[in-house]
Amino acid sequence: MEQGSRERPCSRSPEGSASSLTGAKPSLSGAIRAALLTADPRSKAMAAREVARNWRLGKLDFAFDVPMPDKPAWPAAPQLLDPRNMPRRGKGGSEKGRLALWHALAHIEFVAIDLALDMAGRFGGEMGKDFVDDFLAVAADEAMHFALLDRKLRKLSSHYGALPAHAGLWETAERTSHDVAARLAIVPMVLEARGLDVTPATLQRVESQGDKDGAKILGRILDDEIRHVAIGTKHFVAVCGKTGESPEKRWKSLVREHFRGGLKAPFNDSARNAAGLSRDFYAELAS
Template sequence: MTTLSQAACTVLLCPDPAEKCRLTRAFAKDWAEGRITELGDTTPPDRPARPERPVLLPFKEMPRRSYGGERGRVSLIHALAHIELNAIDLGWDIVARFTALALPRAFHDDWVRVALDEARHFEMLQDLMGRLGAAYGDLPAHDGLWQAAEKTADDLMARLAVVPMTLEARGLDTTPATMDKLSRNGDTMTPPALDIIFNDEINHVAAGVRWFTFLADRRGMDAKAAFHAVMAQRYPAGLKGPFNHEARARAAYPRDWYEELDRNR
């Protein structure tokens, strides 16, 4: 019988984005409906399988993003689709990588659900690109998100602090302005998709905060102090405001946790 960690690794080792999404839906349904019941202990790969395209470039070599015209829209949507594809793998990786911690089922429920959301987001963005005569892989992308995963593979608290609570939370800060720019440029297709992603990401950030707090409590630590300690070690450059306090509050993200790390203070 397939275990959840085996299912996670099957997704991680699948290079084809469409099949990765299909497998995510199938395994998430099997877990939710009780056909997968055991967590198992299958070790995930250091890196997920990837298609031959897009070409991965260093972040500093990535073309400047535009918001105007079809070319600019394709560039933006492609970048977002790449983030979502990585996020599918991040959801499954967190399920399989930390099995030794004996976490509650609710933890795995949350991250399987996150992976499922990210698959839906990727397919939605891929559909938008298709309407514009493009597809995922047509443009270069960077590997920053998975590099963050590699740097936090040794500690779940670090993974939660850096990925959902910092990188995904940054999306809550920037997405409304992006939607506004696109709307002012006459784009009526992309903002509704970004609004769906934005609201789902609030739940993902909330899961990060919830399980970071759970782990801090389990270890007898003050959660805020633990977050600041992890960030000092793993994200020493600090955070960049301005912050979307309303969206972060919806994610139950305490304002003093992140605001005190604003490097512009």
């Protein structure tokens, strides 16, 4: 996919500028941008894991000398449809329904790789190394999730791209590209938190169909999602702490402004609470 023409101006951390000028290490932002602009799904997953690994091993300079693209590169398939035009999946009991379920999950995790990479690359300069540590770890998790789901599809004699997919997942990134608080409020604290609500029921349904392999994948994703929501909540609360704002009030304001569609019950209160997202945040906004 052709990238957009408008990009967030780059910023440079004083901490990383000296080593960047000497060329001792590749810049972190350059490595993240390259991963975002990798279109092939398997290659993007490997690139995300490599960026996370190289950052963890100290092979990348904490420098933000190139901007993030407005849009990541994506493959020609799947065809991306408006959510209103997506075919209904049903409950996944038929072979067609099962394929649709696993394909939809694979697409969510594929886009989640880009969301986590963009979070680190777009806001890491202002937020610091702990923030980068966390969201590159999230990107590596999402890449692993995608790899597991891609393998699952191939076991079912299908592949990622075989079915149409939801076109709206990146829109939240575009609407919140200007504000780290808004991005944290919507991506981990709404979108990933929704995964905490719906994944247990999907896992139970998959188990009831005798799909032990699928249930194991969903269990792994659910465990990781709790940690991802906790990471987002932690950094959101920290941002609010710098300005003296109430995290709950600020979150509600940002959700009303940037999230299209209400928060839908039922909620997995225990998983949300384990991630630091108490009902004080979301109960008032439930539709």
